[in-house]
Amino acid sequence: MKAVKDDEVTVGSLKDAVARFIRERGWERFHNPKNLAESICIESSELLENFQWVTTDESETYSEDGGRLRSVSSELADVIIYCLAFANVLNIDVAHSVTLKLRECEGRYPKLDFYGRPPNLSKIRKA
The missing domain is CATH 1.10.287.1080 (MazG-like)
Incomplete structure (x- = not known):
């Protein structure tokens, strides 16, 4: 290849x-x-x-x-x-799995709450 x-x-x-x-x-x-x-x-x-x-x-x-x-x-x-x-x-459809996981993470780590800092386990929202 x-x-x-x-x-x-x-x-x-x-x-x-x-x-x-x-x-x-x-x-x-x-x-x-x-x-x-x-x-x-x-x-x-x-x-x-x-x-x-x-x-x-x-x-x-x-x-x-x-x-x-x-x-x-x-x-x-x-x-x-x-x-x-x-x-x-x-x-496993990789593209599908990755896009689903990203969507889940968007809900779990909202950009307004997590922008510029690592996730804080006490603030994680359940997706």
């Missing part, structure tokens, strides 16, 4: 590419919800490892550091690939 930009591809086409990659290698039998959920966590930890022992300020310079950005980008891609494989196995 050739490298493309975010605005040149759909979630569906990425899901298809991941499914094709897995199918071409005969890995379907290993890709069950449990294994994929574990893999998502493992790859997320590898992404997090890039930020171990650095300050918040240092982490904010990663977009300017080619080596670190490549490493973070690669680990993020691993997480997303496993998430898409997970969605494929469980027939």
Whole structure:
């Protein structure tokens, strides 16, 4: 698959590419919800490892550091690939799920109440 930009591809086409990659290698039998959920966590930890022992300020310079950005980008891609494989196995419509969740969060965290500050658990409204 050739490298493309975010605005040149759909979630569906990425899901298809991941499914094709897995199918071409005969890995379907290993890709069950449990294994994929574990893999998502493992790859997320590898992404997090890039930020171990650095300050918040240092982490904010990663977009300017080619080596670190490549490493973070690669680990993020691993997480997303496993998430898409997970969605494929469980027939989850990713775009639908994300938009529903955003709508839920809009109700839970109204912008007027939460603008510029992190959520305060005592003020969370039930959606």
